Amino acid sequence: SAVISQKPSRDICQRGTSLTIQCQVDSQVTMMFWYRQQPGQSLTLIATANQGSEATYESGFVIDKFPISRPNLTFSTLTVSNMSPEDSSIYLCSVGRAPLNTEAFFGQGTRLTVV
Amino acid sequence: AQTVTQSQPEMSVQEAETVTLSCTYDTSESDYYLFWYKQPPSRQMILVIRQEAYKQQNATENRFSVNFQKAAKSFSLKISDSQLGDAAMYFCAYKGGYYGGSQGNLIFGKGTKLSVKP
Numbered sequence: 001s002a003v004i005s006q007k008p009s010r011d012i013c014q015r016g017t018s019l020t021i022q023c024q025v026d027s028q029v030t031m032m033f034w035y036r037q038q039p040g041q042s043l044t045l046i047a048t049a050n051q052g053s054e055a056t057y058e059s060g061f062v063i064d065k066f067p068i069s070r071p072n073l074t075f076s077t078l079t080v081s082n083m084s085p086e087d088s089s090i091y092l093c094s095v096g097r098a099p100l101n102t103e104a105f106f107g108q109g110t111r112l113t114v115v
Numbered sequence: 116a117q118t119v120t121q122s123q124p125e126m127s128v129q130e131a132e133t134v135t136l137s138c139t140y141d142t143s144e145s146d147y148y149l150f151w152y153k154q155p156p157s158r159q160m161i162l163v164i165r166q167e168a169y170k171q172q173n174a175t176e177n178r179f180s181v182n183f184q185k186a187a188k189s190f191s192l193k194i195s196d197s198q199l200g201d202a203a204m205y206f207c208a209y210k211g212g213y214y215g216g217s218q219g220n221l222i223f224g225k226g227t228k229l230s231v232k233p
Contacts, residue, residue: 031220033219041225042223042226043206048220092158094160094221102165103148103150103162103165104150104208104219105162106160108158109158109160111158
């Protein structure tokens with residue numbers, strides 16, 4: 001299994017500001033995934049972060065709003081930019097079980113509240 | 116595109132009883148994986164059980180078992196001898212097979228909130 005450390009665990013931010021969420025994995029992984037879970041809702045994929053290339057964003061999510069970095073095989077960041085109250089959600093990073101990604105492991109999530 | 120449907124927003128079970136959570140999915144792929152995840156108030160997504168589509172035998176993990184009906188595209192979760200600690204949101208999830216081009220991300224249903232009554 002993979003152990004994922006996600007920081008911060010929660011934050012309260014002012015609208016118009018940005019927050020960067022960090023995701024550290026205890027082993028090297030090719031793909032890292034960022035999900036958003038709006039209050040009372042399911043998980044929706046924001047983007048897939050592949051080391052050494054630009055992140056791939058899902059429909060409805062854009063790089064200017066959710067820039068992602070993937071500097072190496074164990075670390076990634078997701079930034080929520082120019083926040084509004086609608087961005088209040090839980091953000092989770094996830095990795096797959098190598099080599100075929102037959103199982104997903106999740107960080108503990110970041111609960112973001114925008115006021 | 117693949118979809119996952121959980122038709123029960125909330126379920127309730129008496130402690131020590133058995134409960135079944137429903138999940139259906141839609142896909143044109145033949146190689147895929149199905150999962151049940153548990154999310155307690157702590158937000159941590161915990162894998163409950165996994166099923167490979169190519170396996171006919173239903174997966175079991177202690178008190179948790181699935182009824183996988185591939186032709187019907189149904190994947191229900193049965194929790195036996197329910198415990199207070201089983202109370203949580205349960206998400207059914209789908210992942211395409213690696214050789215089908217899946218990147219490894221999961222597609223989730225909307226979830227079922229399970230309450231356990233003492």
